[in-house]
Amino acid sequence: MxxxxxxxxxxxxxxxxxxxxxxxxxxxxxPKLPYDMKQRAKDATHNDQLQEFVNSATRMRDQLRINHCNDVFGDNYDKMRELAGSIKQHTLDxxxxxxxxxxxxxxxxxxxxxxxxxxxxxxxxxxxxxxxxxxxxxxxxxxxxxxxxxxxxxxxxxxxxxxxxxxxxxxxxxxxxxxxxxxxxxxxxxxxxxxxxxxxxxxxxxxxxxxxxxxxxxxxxxxxxxxxxxxxxxxxxxxxxxxxxxxxxxxxxxxxxxxxxxxxxxxxxxxxxxxxxxxxxxxxxxxxxxxxxxxxxxxxxxxxxxxxxxxxxxxxxxxxxxxxxGRTEVLKPETREMLRCIRCGACLNSCPVYRKVGGHSYGSVYPGPIGAILTPVFKGLANYKDLPYASSLCGACYEACPVKINIPKYLIKLRGDLIGGKHDKFIDRIFFKMWAMSLKKAWTYRMAGKFAGVFLRLRAGKSIKNKDPYLNRGWVKKVPGPAAGWTEKRDLVTPPTKDFRSWWDEHQKQKGGK
Amino acid sequence: MTRSTRESFLARLHKPLGRPSTIINIPDPPEVDESIARLVAKDADLFAIFCDKAAATGMTIHQVTEQTLHESITARLREENVNTLSVCMADSQAMTHAVAQAGMQVQDWKALPGKAGLDRQFELDAGITDVHAAIAETGSLIYQSDAEHSRGMSLIVPWHIAIVKKSQIMADLIDFWNDRSSLDAQGMPASIAIITGPSKTADIEGVLITGVHGPAMVDVFVVEDQ
The missing domain is CATH 3.40.50.10420 (NagB/RpiA/CoA transferase-like)
Structure with a gap:
């Protein structure tokens, strides 16, 4: 074509x-399927026009929407969205x-x-x-x-x-x-x-x-x-x-x-x-x-x-x-709500990811948060594996949506469908298994925090023993594994040698001792 | 390629909806709760709200009486050096006469049928129309197509001059659509345009420009008739 x-x-x-x-x-x-979003997203972050203009234009429109809707609907803004959503849902049903x-x-x-x-x-x-x-x-x-x-x-x-x-x-x-x-x-x-x-x-x-x-x-x-x-x-x-x-x-x-x-x-x-x-x-x-x-x-x-x-x-x-x-595919009960969309673009304007990567990164006719959930259902989840992850799940799209499509819910659902309960990379499986273990008990969570702290301090070239835990912190420039993308664009502040919980425990002991 | 028919197309819908054929009895759709959706009360000062909102969209508002209407319009036409225009109103005689008297060339938009008539509309400097209703909530004009109302006259001309009677101003969009919802499909006007301001775009770097494809100027003469 x-x-x-x-x-x-x-x-x-x-x-x-x-x-x-x-x-x-x-x-x-x-684009050629299956679509890999990463290259275009990366190019977009180096595109000055996109970074300056798309970012400011979407922020401005988002703010205009919020101000204007709060002005005219006041406390009824949410009820108005609920009403519109219920009319659309009834029609789809x-x-x-x-x-x-x-x-x-x-x-x-x-x-x-x-x-x-x-x-x-x-x-x-x-x-x-x-x-x-x-x-x-x-x-x-x-x-x-x-x-x-x-x-x-x-x-x-x-x-x-x-x-x-x-x-x-x-x-x-x-x-x-x-x-x-x-x-x-x-x-x-x-x-x-x-x-x-x-x-x-x-x-x-x-x-x-x-x-x-x-x-x-x-x-x-x-x-x-x-x-x-x-x-x-x-x-x-x-x-x-x-x-x-x-x-x-x-x-x-x-x-x-x-x-x-x-x-x-x-x-x-x-x-x-x-x-x-x-x-x-x-x-x-x-x-x-x-x-x-x-x-x-x-x-x-x-x-x-x-x-x-x-x-x-x-x-x-x-x-x-x-x-x-493809719409009758989306009309199935489990995804029907997505079809409420009236194409206003509010979810794009409110999305911190769209603002950074622009519309072409989504590799489909419908970009932004709504595109991230619609496209995989329209064109096959296996063809658009990156899209459900193109979101921070902050929920701004859900709040902006005039017909109350719960976009974050569907992003999570699609992520679940993608892994089918199992991550494909061995390293990811180990990582998430350890994460899950660490979250199960207070002491394991604390241990994991301590390990992460030590790891990051070593990474930053700082001593893990420091007399004054809050000074001489510096920055972690690069982290391997799942966090690599994060440190590609920015540095991570090095954790102090003493974490908040340790400080709190000591503080409480001192108070109790008085 | 075998073509979809009404039946085969509907069958595609029945599957995800989980039924073998089209449902016959359905619950009533959600009511439009006016305590949520209505933005202007029926007993508000509609005249003031309309003038205010319409001006905010970039339309120029003139408050006139039945006695001063013709005089005000011809003065405004002279100001903009209008040569040719058309009048498109339920009763256009008096207006046509007044404008012609003022020295402007009034084209009869109905005189030429079909394509030729349309072509003529592209050459006009302005079009004067009445409206079928106006909405205070948004400052909108409602313009319907019928035997006396050409679609082009509020659209193709670079300058649309609309005459709104004070009694035509409705409070809210809800009121207009409640009013029209009893008509059947054939009874509906083929074209209803809700016009709210001059033609606008902000496609190039978000810079707001008026006058892209539709009229760049809209003047509204609101006539006190009550």
């Missing part, structure tokens, strides 16, 4: 320097009922509903619609499920020019890159790389001013909306009791893609269902607040069927492709 737009591995910038592209476009999300209801209502409104068991079938349906209309140009808005199916590649392979219209996705497409965040897809790129891509691909004069760059994209894309034969969108929600599809965007590209071209095709995962219109405000109130700390997205477009005969504009045909592609 290579992107036909770009063939060379090296690309010339306006200033003449060459930049190496390690992997092309969409392939970043589809009765998903067959609601899917049937949705199909009946959407069909009554004039929508053509299609069924896709997997990515190939979804794209094949779309290609047939394109062929039927002799489509030459397609405009599409942001949709994670079309990333899953690699739709753009398949359309372009049969000669249908397909243009991403979300500004971030448009830039990624021009620069042969892939999204690294659910909501802000080009969070890993800086303005200079956008300027270079525009100069190279659009032949415009180099600028790195975000406003000018945005205006250039607007000019180019406005003509595309007018000329497009088909508009493709995803869907944030489907409403069972009216057969409606809802898309939420800030730029307006989603509304343009679904209003201007004569045919609209929506790719939607089956888990996007909600029971009724009365439930919609609960999610509209939470989605944008959780994503970027704003009350609501600029455009919420609720579509029910194609244009009516008495209307002057709007698509003459509306197609909805309902997509499984």
């Amino acid at each position: 290579s992107n036909p737009r770009k063939l060379s591995q090296e690309t010339e910038t306006v200033s003449g320097e060459s930049v190496e592209l390690t992997m092309a476009g969409h392939d970043i999300l589809f 009765h998903l067959d009922y609601y899917i049937e209801q949705f199909i009946d209502n959407a069909t009554a409104a004039g929508t053509v509903v299609h069924y896709a068991a997997d990515d190939k079938e979804a794209n094949a349906i779309c290609l047939e619609i394109a062929k039927l209309h002799s489509a030459k140009l397609v405009v599409k808005s942001k949709s994670m499920v079309t990333e899953e199916t690699n739709l753009v590649h398949d359309l372009e392979a049969v000669g249908v020019e397909t243009i991403e219209t979300d500004l971030g996705e448009y830039i990624l497409q021009l620069d042969n890159d892939a999204p690294s965040h659910l909501v802000t897809p080009m969070i890993h790129k800086n303005r200079a790389s956008v300027g270079r891509a525009f100069a190279r691909e659009l032949g415009v004069e180099y600028t790195d001013d975000p406003k000018e760059l945005t205006q250039i994209a607007r000019r180019v894309l406005r003509d595309k909306y007018r000329q497009a034969d088909i508009g493709i969108s995803g869907g944030n929600f489907m409403i069972a009791d009216s057969g409606s599809t809802v898309i939420c965007t800030n730029e307006g590209n989603g509304r343009l893609c679904t209003s201007v071209p004569p045919v609209h095709v929506a790719f939607i995962g089956i888990e996007k269902m909600i029971p009724s219109r009365k439930h919609l405000p609960v999610f509209l109130k939470l989605l944008s607040r959780s994503a970027i700390g704003s009350p609501i997205t600029v455009y919420n477009h609720i579509m029910t069927g194609p244009k009516r005969s008495h209307e002057a504009d709007g698509p003459q045909e509306q197609h909805i492709i309902l997509i499984d592609n």
Whole structure:
């Protein structure tokens, strides 16, 4: 699967320097399986743009979410998340009922509903619609499920020019890159790389001013909306009791893609269902607040069927492709809760691991904490063994989640499934056995602590006997075994010769003696 | 390749749900508890809240009366040197007349059918519309498609001018959706847009830019009609 737009591995910038592209476009999300996360994670920690910008942007958005949600929901914030989670859970528990209801209502409104068991079938349906209309140009808005199916590649392979219209996705497409965040897809790129891509691909004069760059994209894309034969969108929600599809965007590209071209095709995962219109405000109130700390997205477009005969504009045909592609696997009772996800990206912004390793390290369409639990179920745990470990289990994702998916619980479950009660490395087995033994009794725990202290002091080149236990400590630069990763990036403070418990015992004795 | 059908697709769901066929009787879905989800009370000062919230989204708010509406709009159009525009309202005659009188070229968006009509919308400087409702909670405009309301006029034009009657302002998103939930699928408008501010993006290094694909400017004239 290579992107036909770009063939060379090296690309010339306006200033003449060459930049190496390690992997092309969409392939970043589809690495060789089984996937080893470590190399990309390591590269990410040495990438300045990622370390400075992704870190600060995610922290800022996380703080905006917290401030804004506490402001408007106050003490009810947790109850609001509980309510949204319970509505989604109810819908998933009765998903067959609601899917049937949705199909009946959407069909009554004039929508053509299609069924896709997997990515190939979804794209094949779309290609047939394109062929039927002799489509030459397609405009599409942001949709994670079309990333899953690699739709753009398949359309372009049969000669249908397909243009991403979300500004971030448009830039990624021009620069042969892939999204690294659910909501802000080009969070890993800086303005200079956008300027270079525009100069190279659009032949415009180099600028790195975000406003000018945005205006250039607007000019180019406005003509595309007018000329497009088909508009493709995803869907944030489907409403069972009216057969409606809802898309939420800030730029307006989603509304343009679904209003201007004569045919609209929506790719939607089956888990996007909600029971009724009365439930919609609960999610509209939470989605944008959780994503970027704003009350609501600029455009919420609720579509029910194609244009009516008495209307002057709007698509003459509306197609909805309902997509499984692994979702019924997740629908099993033990993992069903994961499908509540409304793709707000709050768990990514709150995650200390995502902030450090960035989205591409997860090697899949869905990055961050939610990706770490969804991807192994979608694509096989054996293919993504590292993902359940790509978390500190701090629980920040669970607290941020607007539908209360207990992500840490599933990370632990997947870790358990992975080892099946047994670690594969001998050294790990010994290590964890000793750890377990040391935790069983107070005296063994103390002994283990003493051994660790002595070990670390020797490692730091310090004496294990020291008259003043809290001075002359220094740092441990490197530790072998399971802790090696920790000391690769930072030093460990050397433990004092006397630990707190010994000090406490002595202190108590002295007090008692007085 | 054999294609999935409605039946084969549903069968994929039945297995993980642990039943042989689609369940017929289900418990009621959770109620939307308004003590948790409602953010603006029905008896609050909706006019003040709406103006406040709408302004915070970057829309420009003008408070006018029925007598001063036309005059205020034409003054604002002159300020921005508007040449061509369209009017898209349930009753557009008076507004069209007032704007034409002020020397602006009013295009009839309905005169050209299909693609030609759409193309014309791309060339306009501004579009004037009424709305179907407004929401105090978020400062949003609600714009539905119907025979008198083109989708493009609140979307394609670079400047959207919306007229909101004070009596149209609803307290909370909950109120709007309760109101619309009795319609059946055919009775639903084909397109309902909840518009909250000018088009925005922060995709390039998080820098907030207004006016990407949708209108860069939204002016709201709130008319005292009560």
